[in-house]
Amino acid sequence: MLALEVIPISKGISKETFTYFTGGDVSIGDIIKVQLRKRVIPALVVSTREIEDIKSEIKSSPFPLKKIEKNKTYHLLKKEFVQAAQVTASYYAGTTGAVLSSIIPKTIFENIDKIKISEKNKETKVVVAPEKFVIQSNDEDRYAHYKSIIREEFAKGSSVFFCLPTIQDIKKAKDILQKGIETYTFILHGSMGKKEVIETINKILAEDHPILVIATGAFFSIPKDNISTIILDKENSRAYKVQSRPYVDIRYFAEIFAQKINAKIIFGDLLLRAETIWRYKNAELVEIAPLKFRSLTTSSQEIIDMRNKSEDLPEEESKKSETKKTFKVFSDELEEKIKESIENNEHMFIFTARRGLSPSTLCADCGNIVKCNTCGAHTVLHKSPAENFFLCHKCGERRSALEKCSNCSGWRLTTLGIGSELVEEKIQEKYPNAKIFRIDADSTPTHKKAEIMAEKFYNSPQGILIGTEMALLYLTEKVENSAVVSMDSFFSIPDFRINERILNILLKIRAITDKKLIVQTRDAGQKVFEYAIKGNLVEFYRDEIEDRKMLNYPPFSNLIKVSIVGTKNEITPFVEDFQKTIEPYEIDIFPAFIPQSKGKYGVNGIIKVPARDWPNKELVENLKFLPMNYSVNIDPDSLI
Numbered sequence: 001m002l003a004l005e006v007i008p009i010s011k012g013i014s015k016e017t018f019t020y021f022t023g024g025d026v027s028i029g030d031i032i033k034v035q036l037r038k039r040v041i042p043a044l045v046v047s048t049r050e051i052e053d054i055k056s057e058i059k060s061s062p063f064p065l066k067k068i069e070k071n072k073t074y075h076l077l078k079k080e081f082v083q084a085a086q087v088t089a090s091y092y093a094g095t096t097g098a099v100l101s102s103i104i105p106k107t108i109f110e111n112i113d114k115i116k117i118s119e120k121n122k123e124t125k126v127v128v129a130p131e132k133f134v135i136q137s138n139d140e141d142r143y144a145h146y147k148s149i150i151r152e153e154f155a156k157g158s159s160v161f162f163c164l165p166t167i168q169d170i171k172k173a174k175d176i177l178q179k180g181i182e183t184y185t186f187i188l189h190g191s192m193g194k195k196e197v198i199e200t201i202n203k204i205l206a207e208d209h210p211i212l213v214i215a216t217g218a219f220f221s222i223p224k225d226n227i228s229t230i231i232l233d234k235e236n237s238r239a240y241k242v243q244s245r246p247y248v249d250i251r252y253f254a255e256i257f258a259q260k261i262n263a264k265i266i267f268g269d270l271l272l273r274a275e276t277i278w279r280y281k282n283a284e285l286v287e288i289a290p291l292k293f294r295s296l297t298t299s300s301q302e303i304i305d306m307r308n309k310s311e312d313l314p315e316e317e318s319k320k321s322e323t324k325k326t327f328k329v330f331s332d333e334l335e336e337k338i339k340e341s342i343e344n345n346e347h348m349f350i351f352t353a354r355r356g357l358s359p360s361t362l363c364a365d366c367g368n369i370v371k372c373n374t375c376g377a378h379t380v381l382h383k384s385p386a387e388n389f390f391l392c393h394k395c396g397e398r399r400s401a402l403e404k405c406s407n408c409s410g411w412r413l414t415t416l417g418i419g420s421e422l423v424e425e426k427i428q429e430k431y432p433n434a435k436i437f438r439i440d441a442d443s444t445p446t447h448k449k450a451e452i453m454a455e456k457f458y459n460s461p462q463g464i465l466i467g468t469e470m471a472l473l474y475l476t477e478k479v480e481n482s483a484v485v486s487m488d489s490f491f492s493i494p495d496f497r498i499n500e501r502i503l504n505i506l507l508k509i510r511a512i513t514d515k516k517l518i519v520q521t522r523d524a525g526q527k528v529f530e531y532a533i534k535g536n537l538v539e540f541y542r543d544e545i546e547d548r549k550m551l552n553y554p555p556f557s558n559l560i561k562v563s564i565v566g567t568k569n570e571i572t573p574f575v576e577d578f579q580k581t582i583e584p585y586e587i588d589i590f591p592a593f594i595p596q597s598k599g600k601y602g603v604n605g606i607i608k609v610p611a612r613d614w615p616n617k618e619l620v621e622n623l624k625f626l627p628m629n630y631s632v633n634i635d636p637d638s639l640i
Helices: 051-060 079-091 096-103 106-110 139-155 167-177 194-206 217-221 250-260 274-281 315-320 332-343 420-430 447-458 469-474 488-492 498-512 527-534 537-551 568-581 617-624
Strands: 002-008 018-022 031-036 039-050 132-136 159-163 185-188 212-215 227-233 264-269 300-305 310-312 325-327 348-352 360-363 379-382 389-392 398-400 413-416 435-439 463-467 479-486 513-521 557-566 587-591 601-610 630-634
Touching: 002 031, 002 096, 018 031, 039 051, 039 096, 079 096, 079 250, 096 217, 096 250, 106 194, 132 274, 139 159, 139 167, 139 227, 139 264, 159 217, 167 185, 167 212, 167 447, 167 469, 185 194, 212 217, 217 250, 227 250, 250 264, 274 537, 300 332, 300 527, 332 348, 332 420, 332 463, 332 479, 332 513, 348 420, 348 469, 348 498, 420 435, 420 463, 435 447, 435 469, 447 463, 447 469, 463 469, 469 498, 479 498, 488 498, 498 513, 498 527, 498 537, 513 527, 527 537, 557 568, 568 587, 568 601
Parallel strands: 132 264, 159 212, 159 227, 185 212, 227 264, 300 513, 348 463, 348 479, 435 463, 479 513
Antiparallel strands: 002 018, 002 039, 031 039, 310 325, 360 413, 379 389, 389 398, 557 601, 557 630, 587 601
8 A cells, every 4th residue: 555645736726735545556747637626637656655755644644535536557757857846836836736737738648548657767867967059030030040059969879958938930830840841840739639649649658759849838747758958949038937826937947957858048039138138248148149239121210200290170179179179190291101002002010009999999078988897907999890899808798888087077088099990990981992911819819710811911912911929929921011109008007027029029010021111100209119029138138137127027036926806804904914934034015006896906016026936935935825815926027
């Protein structure tokens, strides 16, 4: 009879391990099914002991041992993968089981009996620990280097794991990288069916020839034994961060996993994160080729200052308003470029920061912002054939736009900002024969619909594509002309990396534009616009790293955001007592940016821990065992 210590592979469980007993044949590293809180979940066996040897411990235990009925065991995960998960769990103040649950697809656990594990895939050969590399250049240059690296690894008899954040990135990479090695190239991503995923995994495990796996980070769990190189491209993408507790960053896990399996890792992008460049400057990372800090393009660029530009309102609308003018959506220069593009049978991409007609609506009488009645988030005005409506992009609440101000009962609700629907409406008014397409979360909610829309756009001369940041994933070929209608609303996002995000978006648009790029803004003094137009990454990095050093942001510290939602009685102890649990560190406490439902309040706290001190074992334990109504986010995207 054996006592088994297991890691439950599930979120929402604060305890690291549980103990069961069984009369079956179970080994360390096996995955078995256990019952926990009326659920049957997978669990990883981390130790086994004879019951006879621990009788005294069992007698003194406050809980009786539960028996595991005979069930099948599966030896799926490499020990190095589990070790990397344990390190990652410590870094993100979570349990190993929660991390494993976050980074392994459910499809694998649900079909584990169909995965054919061979003996050769259980251990990793020990080699000299390799270096960590970086590359910063345009897509064409990066992929040329990647092809060369893959050929070299194949010649050595080694396989390569090419990690990307999105499905569309994977499909694009496959088209570029598989030429000449189609038989040995495999892709895996979340939109594939269960049967296709399992069949692909089995082909990967059975293949003796070196292979190239192009996949999301969820498939690092495949126990392939000869992976010697991990390439993590699109390193600046926010999609690498898992959006639920313990908020694991796949980039961090990939680096730890590479160390454990003695594989070299390469981080690449058009614009690397400032933290990554800082590590390169401090000799933590080595360049594959000199990092390019000057982004080149064939297109010409122009910044249009939209301040004080306005247009006359239609007579019917001007009667309802005290003003006879409203701000212009398009500058004269952009209108002319749209007209030229249509006349010359050229394609044009128009970027908008937000979807809908207008991202915000406020009362012109009292200044009250129209918010969601359920969660308190700002509502977005959308167009409908029947009547316009307000939609909450946070919780999905929808209601008619024909309403009075909830604060003063005034009728003068005024829209602010420019959404993708408004841009489409204005182009249809001015150019009724234009071929207009749109990619955003409203018009193309699925990957397939977005792909179809992009294909239609490219196949339509005179095509105009209106899109949010989402559209950039589907622009796989160059377009003649591009424009940024407005992205000024990004500057109000509470994210200390927002300038980096804006620059990244502008560089991507610039890279796909062949002839002319127009950038409209009502905040032309922002340096990031100048850096983007000139492709000057050196000056941007210098300014960015100086600002972060002054404010003690990453890479100079690790930020920890602790949030709690509840009644005032539930939140008060957090505000009063939480400081004691994190000494000697300090926490800045303030109301959450988005209020919660009625009777509920949100409070956030930010802890800044010097980078050299994290992870701090004592603080990690204190954070790990906070109740589930607390949210702990290490390295958050937003501070409020």
